[in-house]
Ligand SMILES: Nc1ncnc2c1ncn2[C@@H]1O[C@H](COP(=O)(O)OP(=O)(O)OP(=O)(O)O)[C@@H](O)[C@H]1O
């Protein structure tokens with residue numbers, strides 16, 4: 034068990050730079066997710082940590098050892114692939130034993146360690162099977178047992194759950210988290226599923242185009258996104274154009290909102306993010322909240338939740354989510370409503386040049 | 389695969405084609421049992437004397453030994469070189485991999501006679517002539533494409549991340565190849581080795597230019613004895629070759645199921 038440090042890591046392929054000066058310090062035993070859209074460089078970073086590709090610049094340290102130029106077999110890492118990458122010609126037992134054998138273990142000690150690892154992923158008794166005789170979820174667990182059996186310093190996962198169906202994925206998420214907690218192994222987990230990243234991780238690293246946008250606890254990522262990209266990538270918030278005007282953010286001539294974000298620089302064009310679930314349709318009587326008058330334009334029912342599209346100001350729209358069982362559960366289109374948004378839920382971020 | 393059964397005409401045509409293709413084999417096998425001292429069909433009488441003649445003839449025995457040594461030697465060398473080359477080409481470890489692949493495969497499309505003449509000129513130029521080593525090198529040239537072809541096909545059929553998984557689990561590059569990649573491509577390599585072996589065993593056009601008097605191989609001997617007049621001993625030795633080939637293919641298929649890679 035060790036901490037993992039990336040220091041100004043760069044990866045270039047001929048003319049394109051796919052990982053641009055990434056620095057990241059992961060504490061011992063910490064679970065960190067790399068989250069970002071397809072092609073942002075997550076796998077590339079993971080494979081550089083594993084030693085499967087060479088960085089073009091920067092250093093990677095595991096514990097206090099500089100591993101930047103070491104081959105994968107000298108790094109003592111465990112990697113779980115999206116495709117599982119089990120050895121099809123070996124039994125489950127031999128798959129799990131592979132790493133232990135490379136460390137010179139054999140006999141009863143080896144069998145005990147294999148049994149222990151298989152028990153941890155709830156596959157005790159499956160040792161004599163071949164990978165092709167297992168379901169996808171079971172194969173995934175063998176891949177995990179194989180990675181943890183040699184007790185690596187760092188565990189690396191590349192979208193390990195994306196080939197599983199939704200229900201199994203939920204189960205495996207919990208399983209995986211439990212396992213990581215029990216073992217206390219420093220973990221770097223690549224995913225493009227934000228719910229997965231937020232629920233599993235101690236900290237989440239959001240990336241875009243090979244650059245770290247924000248590295249923080251899940252709550253912070255969700256409530257205090259550092260950039261417009263993070264705000265729009267996490268959840269499906271309302272995204273409105275605004276201007277800073279006298280310590281408030283103006284959505285148009287009449288409509289001004291209070292916010293706890295940075296509102297300095299009069300006349301500065303900004304983007305305003307308001308989460309659907311942060312907007313209330315019930316009058317609270319609280320004077321400190323923002324009040325926005327609007328008209329219901331559309332109602333869409335989805336079981337526990339109802340979504341409304343509400344027209345506000347001159348020509349803007351807000352999507353509002355409300356519990357379908359509450360008093361705001363059945364507003365009809367055309368009905369005027371008063372929306373309430375707490376200033377801390379009005380996120381004001383600098384407008385990005387390229388959206 | 390679909391589960392439609394072929395219609396009767398299709399089945400009939402298929403059977404006729406198979407029979408037509410097998411006629412020479414059938415003729416040779418039948419002729420080898422004839423009591424006459426010339427080849428004839430149907431065979432007259434039934435005798436094993438031509439087999440006895442072949443198996444006691446020191447010229448034939450020597451030629452069989454030469455052919456086996458050559459085929460086994462060439463296949464072994466081709467296997468090592470071909471697998472190593474295919475691996476490097478497949479992993480694109482070298483610039484110009486495509487061009488190199490075509491180059492290695494070129495003996496498959498260049499007429500053998502041309503290769504024979506070219507090698508003869510080349511070996512004469514560098515001062516090597518008529519030895520076993522020369523013949524062995526020539527056979528490596530003509531057999532290596534079969535190994536490369538099946539090795540590349542097998543490699544493209546496996547998930548390369550298994551080798552990466554092995555390396556992350558503490559295996560160095562060669563160990564990962566030996567313990568994971570090699571077992572996975574083995575059926576393909578067996579198929580390639582068989583092709584290589586058979587190609588070397590039956591080669592006349594290249595061998596005839598390069599074999600010295602002490603390196604006469606079985607096909608060369610058959611070729612020259614046919615020129616001097618055919619007797620059923622030629623048919624007998626051919627029959628022996630056919631039986632050996634069938635047995636080898638049968639057991640190789642049983643052990644490795646290599647037909648998927650041919
Ligand atoms: N060998 C390569 N040569 C050139 N470009 C590459 C190579 N490998 C990856 N890239 C590029 O690097 C970028 C990042 O790739 P990477 O696989 O790290 O993305 P990712 O974030 O893992 O995406 P995904 O979520 O789709 O897996 C992509 O734009 C990809 O096209």
Ligand SMILES: [Mg+2]
Nearest residue numbers: 075076077191
């Ligand atoms: Mg990826």
